[in-house]
Amino acid sequence: MIHLGVIGTNWISHQFVAAALETKKYDLTAVYSRKLESAQEFGSKYGDVEYAIDLETFFGIEHMDTVYIASPNSLHFEQAKQAILAKKNVIVEKPAFSNPAEMDEIIQLANQQKVFFFEAARNIHETSFKKIGDLMPLKNRIIGANFSYMKYSSRYDQVLDGQEPNIFSPHFSGGALMDLGVYLIYATIAWFGMPKESHYFAKKVATGVDGLGTAILRYDEFDVTLQAGKIGDSFLDSEIYFENGTLVLDGINAISKAEFHDRNRKETDIISLTVEENPMVEEALDFAEVILNPTDKDWGLKYEEWIELARNVNKVVTTLRKSAGIVFTADK
Template identity: 55%
Template sequence: MLKLGIIGTNWITKQFVEAAEETKRYQLTRVYSRREETAKEFGADFGVTTVSTDLNEFMTSGDVDVIYIASPNSLHFEQSKAALLAGKHVIVEKPAVTKLTEWQELVALAKEQKLFIFEAARNIHEDSFRKVTELLPDASELLGANLNFMKYSSRYDLVLAGEEPNIFSPKFAGGALMDLGVYVMYAAIAWFGRPTSYHYFAQKITTGVDGKGTIILRYPNFDVTMQTGKIANSDLPSEIYTQKETIHLDAVNSIETINVLDLKTQELRNVPATRLENPMVEEATDFADVIENPTSEALQTSYNDWLEIGAIVHELMEQMRQEAGIKFPTDSF
């Protein structure tokens, strides 16, 4: 049983802890928050009374094997680094970092410490996502794709009222690309690999970050167009085009419906897909498999694939932000 410590006491942390315990591979043992009352209140839902308000005490505690980090984006890198130096495995919410060099440093440190670091880009771990992967033909037969994930955030109401909530603040590495955009980027890179060129048409808001935008990835013989945003809603499906079929998806994360249209016969077939009630169970299972089986060649190959996908995603996202003029305090461009 992996002893789990958490940083962050929001809804996504609760969902991950519930998923982790559902796998029966983890046990929540310690909660960190700057406010003791908040930590105790969160822990009470899981029968946990051991809390920390001092981050160093939390990191070095002996009752934690793996730390799940769901703090504001701008804190992810330093907290992940501290956890690895303290000898803990790390699961860090997306986006794990704001720049490629940070990701490379964390990956190298994990290897040096004989530990594992995972970015919780959950969609690539879902069984339905893998089923789509199995449907894809050779790259030479691909014609393109449209991937969409855009959902209005109620916190944009605060922006409209003149405030700057974390999720829309450059100080906290916020914005559409750094939130929902991570899902479409991970999907595209996992399915199609590194593009030959790319561009981000960002629609910036008053805080200086992007509220929504369009991403275009160019490949040798096709393009992938992606919409993402947090200041508007989209109910558009996602589609992948091949020389023989069109693959219709209801989403790029938590995929529930996969339909394949045969272009020649115009027959539509459904590929059975299961969306779990808690969409974080599959990633929690994958992470536990790797941690508990460090000598498994197959699992370590999967782990290294995730790290490489992450490297490409963070490289491209950093350069897209630079192109769009979306600058965070730690950026040098």
């Protein structure tokens, strides 16, 4: 059994805890918040839970072996570092870190301390995502792709009122690319590998980060266009173009419907997909298998693949935002 601690008391933490408990491989051991009332309100739904309002006390809970971190982006690095030094495994909500320097340090430190680090990019762990990857033909048959994920954030109303909420703040490593865009880049690199060139054309908001933008990832034989945004809504499907047809996906962050339109046969194939009610169950289960089976070679190989993918996604995200002149406090 994995004894889980949680940093962050928002909706996504509730969703992850519910997913973890559903796997029957975790229990919720502790909750950290700067306000005791917030921690108690969060943990009251889960039975006997310990609470902490300072991180030293929280990481000192000996029977807690794994920490899920869902605080503002720029806080992930120091919190993950402190957790690892306390010999805890860390599951860090995407985007895990602000830049490659932070990513590299955490990976190296986790290896030294013999604990695991996971970036919680849930889409790559979903059965539907893996099935699409398995169906992917050779790259030389792909002629292009267009992935879209845009969803209006109510926090943008605060920006319009002259405020700087965390998700739109360069001090907290915010912006569209560092949120919804991460799903798109994970899918692109997982399916197609590292691009040769990466360019980002961003519409910045008053705080200096991107509200929406278009990225172009260039490969030897094709380009992938990504559209991410938090100041508007998109209802577009995502598509992968092949020599003989088009694969249409109803999303990239969570794929529940997929159709292949075959140009030669003039037919449409419906691809059968399995989707969990809680979209975080499959990542929670994958993480548990690695933690509970530390000497298993197959899970060890998968873990190394996730680490390399996380590292590459972080590199591409950083290249993209810097190409658009987006600078975070964490970069300085």
